[in-house]
Amino acid sequence: MENNNAPTHAAEPHQKIDPRNFDDILAVVASIKEQVGEETACAELGIICGSGLGPIGDAVEEATILPYGKIPGFPATHVVGHKGNMIFGKLGGKKVVCLQGRFHPYEHNMDLALCTLPVRVMHQLGIKIMIVSNAAGGINTVLRHGDLMLIKDHIFLPALAGFSPLVGCNDPRFGARFVSVHDAYDKQLRQLAIEVGRKSNMTLYEGVYVMSGGPQYESPAEVSLFKTVGADALGMSTCHEVTVARQCGIKVLGFSLITNIANLDCDASVEVSHEEVLDIAEQAGQRASLFVSDIIKELNI
Ligand SMILES: O=P(O)(O)O[C@@H]1C[C@H](O)[C@@H](CO)O1
Numbered sequence: 001m002e003n004n005n006a007p008t009h010a011a012e013p014h015q016k017i018d019p020r021n022f023d024d025i026l027a028v029v030a031s032i033k034e035q036v037g038e039e040t041a042c043a044e045l046g047i048i049c050g051s052g053l054g055p056i057g058d059a060v061e062e063a064t065i066l067p068y069g070k071i072p073g074f075p076a077t078h079v080v081g082h083k084g085n086m087i088f089g090k091l092g093g094k095k096v097v098c099l100q101g102r103f104h105p106y107e108h109n110m111d112l113a114l115c116t117l118p119v120r121v122m123h124q125l126g127i128k129i130m131i132v133s134n135a136a137g138g139i140n141t142v143l144r145h146g147d148l149m150l151i152k153d154h155i156f157l158p159a160l161a162g163f164s165p166l167v168g169c170n171d172p173r174f175g176a177r178f179v180s181v182h183d184a185y186d187k188q189l190r191q192l193a194i195e196v197g198r199k200s201n202m203t204l205y206e207g208v209y210v211m212s213g214g215p216q217y218e219s220p221a222e223v224s225l226f227k228t229v230g231a232d233a234l235g236m237s238t239c240h241e242v243t244v245a246r247q248c249g250i251k252v253l254g255f256s257l258i259t260n261i262a263n264l265d266c267d268a269s270v271e272v273s274h275e276e277v278l279d280i281a282e283q284a285g286q287r288a289s290l291f292v293s294d295i296i297k298e299l300n301i
C-alpha cells in the first residue's frame, strides 16, 4: 500500500489532533520529522513494546528519543511499565521506530482511534513490518509464568461489541473500509520466529490471544468462557493496533509474555495484580527482548 503523504504543515505541540482525520495525522508526522529530522524519522520496522519488552527500546543503537509529550495528539501514558517514548535508530541493521509505551483503550474512554494513532503515524514514517507485544494471562494449561507465546490469531472482543478503531467515516486514504483480518499475524514472520526460537533454544508456544476491555482482570467464569471459544492467552491491548496495521497493509508479528496464569476455579481463586504482571514481565522480559532482537536481525524487509 502506498503512502499518500503530500507535503503538509507541521502540527504545533499543543494543537488539538483528531486521530480520525488523515490530514491531522500528516501534520503529526510533519512535526515529528521537524523535531528529529526527516532521515532519522524514516523507518522500515515499527515496534510496540508491551509490558516486559521495554528493554528492546533500550537496545536501539544511534537512538534519538522523542518523548510522547512532544508529539502533538499523543496523550500521556499512565500505566506503570510504559515509559512514553518514541525511539528512532537501528536494531539488527534495520531502521526502526520503537514505541516504549502504548495507549490502552481503558485509559482513554475506549477511544480506539486515539489509541491507534501511533500505528497510523508509524505507517506514514514508512514501516512495512510491525512487531507488537503484550503481557498476558495464560489460559492454555501448557503456558507457565515467563513463557513467550507467538500470536497466531486473535479475538478482538471490544470490536465484536462495536469498539473498533475502524468505526466511523473512513477516509479512503486510510485504506479499505472493510478490512480482512484472516491473516492478521503474518505466517512467514511466524515461521521465521519459530526458526530463530529453535536455534536459540527458546521455548515458543503459538496460540490465540483474546483482548478484553479491562482494566479489571477476568472472573473465573469469564476465563472459562474465553477457554471455551479457543483463546490461549488474554490481555487488554494489541488487537486494535493490529487491526489498524492491517488496514494500512503493514505485516505483523505478535508476542504475548505470560505473566500470570488465568484462574478457572472460583472456589480456588488466585488474585491477579498488576504488580505480579510487572514482576514477571521484568524477570522474563530481558530474555524475550534478546530473542526479538535476534528475529529482527533475520528479517528481510
Ligand atoms: O500493554 P500490555 O498489554 O503489555 O499491558 C498489560 C495489560 C494491561 O494493560 C496491564 C495489566 O496488568 O498490563
Ligand SMILES: Nc1nc2[nH]cnc2c(=O)[nH]1
Pocket (backbone or CB within 6 Å): 135, 136, 137, 138, 212, 214, 216, 217, 218, 234, 235, 236, 259, 260, 262, 272, 277
Ligand atoms: N485481561 C488481562 N490482561 C492481562 N495482562 C496480564 N495478565 C492479564 C490477565 O490475566 N488478563
